[in-house]
Amino acid sequence: MTFLILATAGLLAFQAALGGSFLLLRRSAMLTDAMAHSVLPGLVIGYLFSGSRSGPEVILFAAASSFFSAYLIDYLNKFAGIWFEASTGFVFTSLFAIGIVLITTLGGNVDLDADCVLYGELLYVPFRYSSTHSWYDALPLPLWNQIWVGLAWALFLFFRWKQLKTWAFDAEFCRHAGISDHVIRRLVLALTSMSIVVGFDAFGAILVVGFFILPAATAWLISRTWHAMILISLLVGLGSTGLGYSLALFFDWEPGPSIVSVAGLFFLAAAFAFRQNRANSTFRPTH
Amino acid sequence: MISTQLLWIIAGCVLAAYLLALSGIPTYLRREALTGDALSHAIFPGVVLAVWISGSNAGWPTYVSGMLVGSLALFLIQTIHQKTRIPKDGATGIVLIVFFSAGLLLLGRLQRSGVPLGGIQHVLLGKAATLLPADLGILGILAILGSLLFFVFQKWVWLEAFDAKFAQHSGLPTFAYSFVLNTWTALVLTATIQILGAVLSAAMLLTPAALGHFLSPNPKILIRTALLSAIAAAVFAGFISASIPAMSTGALMVIMLFFLSFPFFLLYPEKGILMKWIARKKEARRWSDENTLKFLFNSTGIRSAIQNNPSLRRLSNKKLVHQNNQGEWHLTQTGIKNAERIVRKHRLWETFLHQRLLVPEDHVHENAELMEHLLDDEAEERLAQELNHPSSDPHLSPIPPRK
Numbered sequence: 001m002t003f004l005i006l007a008t009a010g011l012l013a014f015q016a017a018l019g020g021s022f023l024l025l026r027r028s029a030m031l032t033d034a035m036a037h038s039v040l041p042g043l044v045i046g047y048l049f050s051g052s053r054s055g056p057e058v059i060l061f062a063a064a065s066s067f068f069s070a071y072l073i074d075y076l077n078k079f080a081g082i083w084f085e086a087s088t089g090f091v092f093t094s095l096f097a098i099g100i101v102l103i104t105t106l107g108g109n110v111d112l113d114a115d116c117v118l119y120g121e122l123l124y125v126p127f128r129y130s131s132t133h134s135w136y137d138a139l140p141l142p143l144w145n146q147i148w149v150g151l152a153w154a155l156f157l158f159f160r161w162k163q164l165k166t167w168a169f170d171a172e173f174c175r176h177a178g179i180s181d182h183v184i185r186r187l188v189l190a191l192t193s194m195s196i197v198v199g200f201d202a203f204g205a206i207l208v209v210g211f212f213i214l215p216a217a218t219a220w221l222i223s224r225t226w227h228a229m230i231l232i233s234l235l236v237g238l239g240s241t242g243l244g245y246s247l248a249l250f251f252d253w254e255p256g257p258s259i260v261s262v263a264g265l266f267f268l269a270a271a272f273a274f275r276q277n278r279a280n281s282t283f284r285p286t287h
Numbered sequence: 288m289i290s291t292q293l294l295w296i297i298a299g300c301v302l303a304a305y306l307l308a309l310s311g312i313p314t315y316l317r318r319e320a321l322t323g324d325a326l327s328h329a330i331f332p333g334v335v336l337a338v339w340i341s342g343s344n345a346g347w348p349t350y351v352s353g354m355l356v357g358s359l360a361l362f363l364i365q366t367i368h369q370k371t372r373i374p375k376d377g378a379t380g381i382v383l384i385v386f387f388s389a390g391l392l393l394l395g396r397l398q399r400s401g402v403p404l405g406g407i408q409h410v411l412l413g414k415a416a417t418l419l420p421a422d423l424g425i426l427g428i429l430a431i432l433g434s435l436l437f438f439v440f441q442k443w444v445w446l447e448a449f450d451a452k453f454a455q456h457s458g459l460p461t462f463a464y465s466f467v468l469n470t471w472t473a474l475v476l477t478a479t480i481q482i483l484g485a486v487l488s489a490a491m492l493l494t495p496a497a498l499g500h501f502l503s504p505n506p507k508i509l510i511r512t513a514l515l516s517a518i519a520a521a522v523f524a525g526f527i528s529a530s531i532p533a534m535s536t537g538a539l540m541v542i543m544l545f546f547l548s549f550p551f552f553l554l555y556p557e558k559g560i561l562m563k564w565i566a567r568k569k570e571a572r573r574w575s576d577e578n579t580l581k582f583l584f585n586s587t588g589i590r591s592a593i594q595n596n597p598s599l600r601r602l603s604n605k606k607l608v609h610q611n612n613q614g615e616w617h618l619t620q621t622g623i624k625n626a627e628r629i630v631r632k633h634r635l636w637e638t639f640l641h642q643r644l645l646v647p648e649d650h651v652h653e654n655a656e657l658m659e660h661l662l663d664d665e666a667e668e669r670l671a672q673e674l675n676h677p678s679s680d681p682h683l684s685p686i687p688p689r690k
Contacts, residue, residue: 024373024374024377027374027376027377028376029374029376029377029379029380030321030324030376030379030380032380033324033380033383033384037486075560076552076560079560079563079564080501080552080558080559080560081558082497082501082552083318083320083497085318085319085320085321085376086315086320086493086497086500088320088321089320089321089323089324089489089490089493089494089497090490090493090494090497090545090548093324093486093487093489093490093493093494093541094490094494094541094542094544094545096486096487096490096538096541097487097490097535097537097538097539097540097541097542097545098538098542098545100535100538101534101535101538101539101542104531104533104534104535104538105534206384206387206388206391209380209384210384210385210388213377213380213381213384214381214384214385217373217377217380217381220372220373220377221371221372221373252399253392253395253396254391254392254395256388256391257388257389257391257392257395258388258392260384260385260388261385261388261389261392263385264381264384264385264388264389267381267385271367271370271371271373274371275370275371276370276371276372
């Protein structure tokens with residue numbers, strides 16, 4: 001039982017270690033937060049189409065709306081010249097508001113409440129099966145979702161490793177080297193939106209956003225190479241899941257926030273151990 | 288009775304929107320747009336703590352503890368950014384998510400121990416209908432105080448926003464300024480998240496200023512646009528949420544603001560996405576029309592292989608070219624005149640490159656292909672004067688005189 005939860009969380013930690021590192025290195029860490037909020041309108045529309053809260057339609061619609069938000073953010077930033085952080089804030093809050101109004105307009109018909117969106121249903125993960133009475137019933141549904149998306153990440157990594165590395169560290173050089181940086185960026189964002197949605201479905205928004213930001217940031221403090229960064233962020237993700245989940249069971253806390261808080265403590269420890277002074281303290285982003 | 292309640296709600300919404308839009312301007316100009324989002328989530332544990340201590344989410348304990356926790360969050364963002372290699376957006380995300388989950392942990396703890404939680408669930412989505420007269424009073428005081436502070440220290444706001452280093456060197460106490468601004472923003476957000484919800488008050492903090500800044504960096508226009516758009520959205524949202532009680536006021540306000548600002552992002556002259564696209568298309572058409580004219584000028588009687596050439600169609604609509612009975616395209620009188628101008632610019636520029644810049648004559652053509660579209664009439668005239676009105680270019684082709 002616990003093993004199934006930890007396996008699902010471990011797969012999410014793997015995806016988040018990759019996606020989170022790329023986005024953090026590209027100064028787009030807040031995009032994860034934005035994309036997690038933008039899931040909402042897609043969730044409601046998917047629910048209207050399928051009538052269930054976690055069918056494949058819901059996942060597809062939610063991922064599409066999450067990816068659309070990232071696309072629109074980049075688009076407004078590039079073509080209307082709105083500052084990146086402003087366009088991020090503008091787009092995701094608007095989509096979130098549209099989602100909320102959709103939910104309230106549909107009245108009591110939608111069985112979506114703030115609790116399940118935030119906390120997720122981590123404890124139910126081992127009990128959710130596809131119930132098609134086939135081999136697909138061998139593993140819980142959230143675990144299957146994680147496996148497919150994890151596989152997509154692995155394939156992307158296998159075929160585009162060099163391009164990804166180049167893009168993550170120097171998008172400018174990437175362009176000059178003839179690698180289409182916006183194609184790579186969009187692929188990363190598309191996979192990220194899939195990860196966010198399947199993670200959201202299993203564990204709730206808090207845990208997903210925490211997983212995408214905290215382990216990658218902790219790893220960035222410690223590591224000097226790319227491999228180490230991915231590996232350490234994977235370890236931090238797994239470690240905080242194990243520790244946070246045990247604490248939650250022991251003290252009867254909410255598992256999601258407890259895992260994120262433990263990851264936050266890991267980050268704090270790493271930040272204290274690897275602190276340094278920035279020469280230019282009034283740095284402001286330039287993109 | 289209903290109309291007084293409606294008035295309460297609308298007044299509350301307008302005050303909240305005004306406060307947020309006003310406080311959002313300096314925050315936005317310091318490029319800390321997402322800090323508002325982080326802050327509105329980070330004060331959540333503060334509000335929960337206040338409920339735990341005082342037993343309700345109204346009154347001064349909430350404001351004090353929200354302000355303190357919010358300032359702590361901003362201090363941490365700044366410290367993480369300065370003392371480690373994490374960039375600002377990463378630090379913002381870290382503080383947001385950790386503080387918010389700490390708040391959720393606390394909330395879960397309280398729920399289990401049976402502490403009455405008041406209206407704390409509104410912190411996430413907000414509810415204007417639960418507005419109390421006391422809240423309205425606090426909002427009013429904050430609005431007056433905020434306006435005074437803003438308009439008295441307006442010069443500092445612009446100075447610090449556009450050049451923090453310069454502001455520091457010209458004697459502005461930047462540290463105190465940041466501290467006051469951060470504490471103030473935390474206070475305003477604590478007051479407004481119970482009406483609008485965390486995410487949506489962050490939106491109201493950012494979008495009006497973003498719209499104002501998009502229209503013009505001119506302070507007057509920026510302030511007016513931001514405040515007016517926020518107030519308009521608030522009035523609209525107040526009306527609707529009073530008639531549909533289940534509707535989230537904050538969400539309505541944000542959607543209204545979205546529909547107010549998105550057309551500007553698309554259609555504003557010279558800056559709107561659509562306008563820029565149209566201008567680019569127009570420019571591309573002009574270049575291709577000019578190229579077609581030049582081509583017809585250099586070769587007489589062309590039978591177009593392409594039946595429906597868009598450039599030829601546009602030119603024949605303008606009566607610059609016409610097709611004779613054999614299907615051959617010719618320039619009309621006006622067409623010849625226009626074509627001569629382009630050829631003249633082309634050959635003048637070639638002559639200039641060759642004579643004055645000593646470019647070899649077999650290298651001048653490519654650059655002239657570009658410059659023929661870019662030179663305006665005055666530049667053409669000056670160029671001709673400078674070269675003493677030459678009659679032929681380096682390839683000995685005649686330069687058509689100006690008519």
